[in-house]
Amino acid sequence: MSNFEVFIEKFINKNNKKDEAIKVYCAVVLGEFKLSNYKINNFLIKSLNTKSIYLRVSSLEAISKIGNLNYFLEGIKYISDSNHYINNKIFIDVLNQFGGDQYLINKELMKNFDSFNTNFKKDIIEHFKNNKIEYVKNNLIEILKSQSYGKEVKISIIKYFSVVNYEQAQEEIIKILKEYDWEYRAICASALSSYKSAKSIKSLLEGITDKNWYVRYNSAMSLLEFDENIVEKALLKDDKYSRDVLFYAMFMKNKISFNEYIDKSKKLEVNYNV
Structure with missing residues (x-):
């Protein structure tokens, strides 16, 4: 010594x-x-x-x-x-x-994942997300598919997969967007902005017609990350609420001014009240 x-x-x-x-x-x-x-x-x-x-x-x-x-x-x-x-x-x-060795600690955090409380599980997943740790993605996709974990943990995993792209995760996110409650659907709608595929576009075009405003809004915000022709296609929908939320999303992303948003919203009201 x-x-x-x-x-x-x-x-x-x-x-x-x-x-x-x-x-x-x-x-x-x-x-x-x-x-x-x-x-x-x-x-x-x-x-x-x-x-x-x-x-x-x-x-x-x-x-x-x-x-x-x-x-x-x-x-x-x-x-x-x-x-x-x-x-x-x-x-x-x-x-x-x-x-010490970051690879080893991350492996051990994943290995011992089930022994931690919910708050620590969420924090560990966020740690993986922030550092873009890819070698835990197979473990996390299995947890996302499992019925043994709660909403908070699964939502954290969906956020992880919005940063770490994984084809299997895209399939699961689309499935959740169609089947689960609005909190899941809203997070999934945001996550799909990272997956530039025809499947994502189809799901988001459906998402802007969702009964829940947050799902519609997040779907619209994600669609604006795609090519302009996709947005133009979305604006052709004969649905007042989906078009209005798209205009609002465009305002939030500074693609149109607030006055332009108000003007377009008023025109929608007139067209649907005639």
Whole structure:
């Protein structure tokens, strides 16, 4: 053991029973030094069991920076099982700071996925999305197809597949757009903007006639990502609501002015009231 490690262990022993503000400082220092031994990791794991959000976050962040895969997973599982609160953006940031092999930690997060609570599952999927992690896509498509997972997790997966394109995902997203409740349908309508195919166009043209406004709006916004002739085809639909939402989407994307949108909406009212 180096003199530096001896110093760190003495530092821990001296401050182990101090108040939580001192422990937060200790955790931050240990994370910056990135030393990994039993005493250090044990101190940080024990520090997760606290009512202090600051100490909990600082300790998990330190464990992440140190980069010991097993201890980091142990820490995540402990917080998940205890239902201790950690802000989702902070947790995702902690995942990104892992000092070890990123490939291995992502593989382990997926392998242990079912052992985490719903909030952590959503955050882990968002972490995969933000970093465009493709090697988990087969796992996530199976979860999306499964009946064993809730809406929040599945919606997170649909958002992942709006960034990581996958043909199997496109098929599943189109299926969900036709069959599930409006929250699913609205997210799927947005996701299809990333899939430039005839199947997507057909589904989105149906989506702008949906009974739910959010589904219509998201479908319209996605259609505007396609060629102009597709939008022109959509505007030929003999449906007041689909045409109105397309005009509104065009205004939201700064393709027409607000006055132009109002004018087109008024003309629709006149035409359908005659």
